[in-house]
Amino acid sequence: MSDTTPGTWLRRFHPAPDAPAELVCFPHAGGSAAYWFALSRLLTPTVEVAAVQYPGRQERHREEPLRDLHVLADRIAAALGPGGRRPRLLLGHSMGASLAYEVAVRLARTSGGAPAAVLVSGRPAPSRHRFGDDRPDDDRALLARMRALGGTGTALLDDPELLGLVLPVLRADHAALAAYRPTAAPPLDCPVVGLTGDRDSEATPDEVAAWGAHTTGPFALRTFPGGHFFLSDRFAEAAAEVSALVSGVSAARA
Template sequence: MNGNSGDPEWFRVFSPAPDAAVRLLCLPHAGGSASFYFPFAKGLAPAVEVLAVQYPGRQDRRTEPLIADIPTLADRITEELAAYRDKPLAIFGHSMGAVTGFEVTQRLEAQGNGPVELFVSGRRAPSAGRSERWHLAGDAELAAEIKSHGAAGSELLDDPEMRAMLLPTIRGDYRAVETHVYRPGASVGCPVTAFTGDSDPKVTVDEALAWTGHTTGAFHSQVFTGGHFYLSDHVDAVLRTVSARLAALAGAV
């Protein structure tokens, strides 16, 4: 099966690695885009080929309607992945991407061809719920919330024209993840590795460790210094862990 035969709108392959032993599907945070994972693609090739997901409603897909809920988003991604299943697959998701990745993993496992590992970053376990309704906040409040996390490019929200352009997409993503309903007992069978920042206001270390209750496979965790976007300062360390895990798992497949 050819990895180029799928829908090119959904996945970005920034560093093609045709001889890679495994692919890593990378899912962005709320308001994020595939380009967030450019460092992953460069850092993991040629051993791992990164498929960075581009959600509808942003960058070159900005004219497409947003997908309003996580299950539908997971359904679409799962469908598009069919053309890329000629090699073992792992999944990495940050924040909203972790929730989506968990849902995609369940769907792939139900098809009998699940990923070799799920990496969840900057997101509390599904059972560690919080009642958050930032998607209902006013524009100024929502912009301040986003900027407080220190995401690269969030300073663009200071510009009224950019705010008007960017906030609808971010608000839509927030709505999708904040209204997502946890199904008690939902779990996956593959190993799960959880990454988190020790001062992340969106997830405590204990909430990240609670992912252990959502897999019947092995569980690993790593805590880094930093907040919600700790990843920006620790890309190399995260990639070392991902590479080591995937090298071991690919050798066992």
């Protein structure tokens, strides 16, 4: 199977090919496509969720994790291909928000491929990027940081056997984040929604609000109680935001 085959990269937990819209979801650093299962269940059958599975995790655990977000974005954009008959929205959390942006930039360069909307969660805007702030000094510091951030999957860090599978992915993702420099590109022309936790030290509401400068379309900021992984407890609200965007996009197309 090719490295840019959709089946390699996308997981559809609740297939809904007749849904009027598609939402492509990008996990956080160390995360997997499974993070988006609950959101997929909430949105089906109105929106079909396609969760991105990065190399090195779950059924792709034999593949080497990629240490370059630009290479990741290139391959994901190629796997997605040009837009189809229905609008495509992108949603990413933390590292996934940067990837959603990079993929949106790449898709916007293709005829008819630009996303209908982008939702970015828990990540500073490209103009507020914290250069080199994502790579702990060693494994001990990396694990301490992950425990401090919390979120789903933290318990895996206390299981020595599972840690052996997770640690290479965490190392690679944080190396990719430390080296990442956002693409200098014209603003997107679609609606963008920023999602943020009011106690998130990784991306403050002000840093997330700066995403508004990266689109010529409408921008909205939604602030929720919680830290970096606020979204894990707010999938219902995220589903409502997606549904509202789909309704707006559908009305505009009509």
